[in-house]
Amino acid sequence: MFSKKTAVAAAALLAAFAAQAQSQVSIYGNLDVSFGRFEEPSLLGDDDAVTAVESGSLRQSFIGFKGQEDLGGGLKAFFVLESGINVDTGSQDGNFWGRTSVVGLTGDFGTVALGNARNLVFLANDAFNPFRADSAMFSTSSFGFTNGPISTINAALAVAGTDISLSGLGSNWQNSITYTSPNLSGFTIAVQARLSENDDIDNGYAVALNYAAGPLALNATYEDAPITATSIALGTESADNKSWLLNASYDLGAAKLFAQYGQRDFEGFDDKYKFFQLGTSIPVSNSGSVLLSYSQGKLDDAKLQDLSLAYEHSISKRTSAYVGVNSTNIDGFEDERGTSFAVGVRHAF
Numbered sequence: 001m002f003s004k005k006t007a008v009a010a011a012a013l014l015a016a017f018a019a020q021a022q023s024q025v026s027i028y029g030n031l032d033v034s035f036g037r038f039e040e041p042s043l044l045g046d047d048d049a050v051t052a053v054e055s056g057s058l059r060q061s062f063i064g065f066k067g068q069e070d071l072g073g074g075l076k077a078f079f080v081l082e083s084g085i086n087v088d089t090g091s092q093d094g095n096f097w098g099r100t101s102v103v104g105l106t107g108d109f110g111t112v113a114l115g116n117a118r119n120l121v122f123l124a125n126d127a128f129n130p131f132r133a134d135s136a137m138f139s140t141s142s143f144g145f146t147n148g149p150i151s152t153i154n155a156a157l158a159v160a161g162t163d164i165s166l167s168g169l170g171s172n173w174q175n176s177i178t179y180t181s182p183n184l185s186g187f188t189i190a191v192q193a194r195l196s197e198n199d200d201i202d203n204g205y206a207v208a209l210n211y212a213a214g215p216l217a218l219n220a221t222y223e224d225a226p227i228t229a230t231s232i233a234l235g236t237e238s239a240d241n242k243s244w245l246l247n248a249s250y251d252l253g254a255a256k257l258f259a260q261y262g263q264r265d266f267e268g269f270d271d272k273y274k275f276f277q278l279g280t281s282i283p284v285s286n287s288g289s290v291l292l293s294y295s296q297g298k299l300d301d302a303k304l305q306d307l308s309l310a311y312e313h314s315i316s317k318r319t320s321a322y323v324g325v326n327s328t329n330i331d332g333f334e335d336e337r338g339t340s341f342a343v344g345v346r347h348a349f
Contacts, residue, residue: 023067023068023069023070024067024068024069025065025066025067026065026066026067027063027064027065027349028063028064028065028066028348028349029061029062029063029064029082029085029348029349030059030060030061030062030346030347030348030349031061031085031087031346031347031348031349032055032056032057032058032059032060032061032087032344032345032346032347033053033054033055033061033087033088033344033345034053034054034055034057034058034137034322034342034343034344034345035052035053035054035342035343035344036051036052036054036057036137036340036341036342036343036344037049037050037051037340037341037342038050038051038052038054038137038340038342039338039339039340040328040338040340041328041329041330041336041337041338049338049339049340052088053088054088054136054137054342055085055086055087055088055089055093055136056084056086056087056093056134056135056136057135057136057137057138057322057324057342057344058131058135058137058138058310058312058322058324058344058346059132059134059135059346060084060093060099060134060135060136061084061085061086061087061093062082062083062084062085062093062099063082063083063085064080064081064082064083064099064100065079065080065081065082066078066079066080066081067079068106071105073107074107074108075105075106075107076105076106076107077103077104077105078103078104078105078106079102079103079104080100080101080102080113081097081100081101082097082099082100082101083096083097083098083099084098084099097116098116098172099172100115100116100117100118100172101115101116102114102115102116102117102178103115104178108182109182110179110180110181110182111178111179111180112177112178112179113177113178113180114176114177114178115174115176116172116173116174116175116176117172117173117176117178117192118171118172118173119170119171119172119173119176119192119194119206119223119225120178120190120192120206120207120208120221120223121143121206121221121223121243121245122171122172123190123208124208124219124221124245124247124260125141125143125245125247125260126141127217127219127247127249128217128219128247128248128249128258128259128260128277129141129258129260129277129279129293130256130258130279130280130281130291130292130293131279131291131293131308131310133171134171137308137324137326137340137342138291138293138308138310138324138326139306139308140277140279140293140294140295140306140307140308141260141277141295143243143245143260143262143264143275143277143297165229165230165231166227166228166229166230166239167227167228167230169225169227169241173192173194173204173225174194175194175195175196175197176192176193176194176195177192177193177195178190178191178192178193179191179192185213186211186212186213187209187210187211188209188210188211189207189208189209189210190207190208190210191205191206191207192205192206192207192208193205193206194225196226196238200236200237200238201226201228201236201238202226202238204223204224204225204226205223205224205225206221206222206223206224206225207221207222208220208221208222209221215250215251215252215253216248216249216250217247217248217249217250218247218248219245219246219247219248220244220245220246220247221244221245221247221262222243222244223241223242223243223244223245224241224242225241225243226238226239226240226241227239227241227266239266239267239268240265240266240267241264241265241266241267242264242265243262243263243264243265243273244262244263245260245261245262245275246260246261246262247259247260248260254282254283255280255281255282255283256280256281256282257279257280258277258278258279258280258281258293259276259277259278259279260275260276260277260278260295261275261276262274262275262276263275266299269299269300270300271298271299271300272299273297273298273299274297274298274299275295275296275297275298276295276296277293277294277295277296278293278294278295279291279292279293279294280292280293284311287313287314287315288311288312288313288314289311289312290309290310290311291308291309291310291311291312291324292308292309293306293307293308294306294307294308302330302331303329303330303331304328304329304330305328305329305330305331306326306327306328306329307326307327307328308324308325308326308327309324309325309326310322310323310324310325311323311324312346318347318348318349319345319346319347319348320345320346321343321344321345321346322343322344322345322346323342323343323344324341324342325339325340325341325342326339326340327339327340328340
């Protein structure tokens with residue numbers, strides 16, 4: 001009787017280990033909170049500075065869940081769910097799973113993911129900027145996000161007295177399908193499609209070519225992703241937006257260098273939005289690094305300039321403290337400048 005019970009227990013234990021090996025789920029995330037004086041420029045003149053406790057100044061705060069299941073034959077199913085968090089208020093940052101919500105398959109053929117995914121332009125900005133692309137205060141990746149060309153254009157339209165507003169250059173593509181190839185001698189290709197599911201708005205497409213070997217990383221991204229123009233007279237219409245972005249980084253050991261250059265061609269504008277960013281990450285000790293980045297985006301008579309400088313010190317493997325300053329300037333129409341300063345702590349888990 002004892003041996004029979006022992007055999008049953010052993011079989012159950014082996015089954016549990018086998019199930020764990022086939023299906024793995026992990027919880028991870030980042031909590032970033034800071035105190036400082038924050039000032040954002042605006043063509044509308046509402047750029048008053050505020051002393052505040054803020055979330056995500058250096059890295060966006062979020063919680064994530066990811067898992068995979070071994071389907072056999074080298075094929076695996078996976079999922080990723082990530083939700084932004086405002087640590088200062090305890091509220092969610094955007095849609096509940098607005099950061100990422102995808103399900104997919106991966107194998108020798110590469111990876112296919114469906115759902116709400118980071119778009120390829122965001123991923124390129126995130127990889128080739130010392131402050132990453134999701135930094136609320138320090139990010140100088142103004143090529144495709146809320147604090148970039150769209151906000152500058154909308155402010156200029158408001159100053160001109162129109163009720164037209166543009167949207168659609170966010171960090172994510174909803175209703176998307178993304179394919180990423182296997183790594184071939186350092187090269188990978190990613191192709192992405194965004195289905196608008198709206199007859200009045202065109203679908204979006206993007207492709208990225210990546211190379212990484214040793215200290216060198218290169219990326220070229222092309223995107224054909226219409227933006228949305230909204231007004232009382234026009235309603236909601238699709239406007240063409242074609243863009244390309246070139247990125248490079250090189251790790252010298254004593255410093256890691258970053259460079260970006262890109263252009264966006266918006267329908268209805270004579271000139272193209274031209275963007276560049278230069279940055280560096282300099283380790284000054286075993287636990288501390290200086291981050292520096294400057295970017296400029298120009299469209300017609302409006303110019304957006306960003307300069308960020310910060311120091312991040314690792315207290316432990318998962319916890320760091322930081323201090324930094326950002327200066328943002330908008331030239332054209334009426335010059336506006338905003339300068340922000342913050343000191344914060346970040347914990348990754």
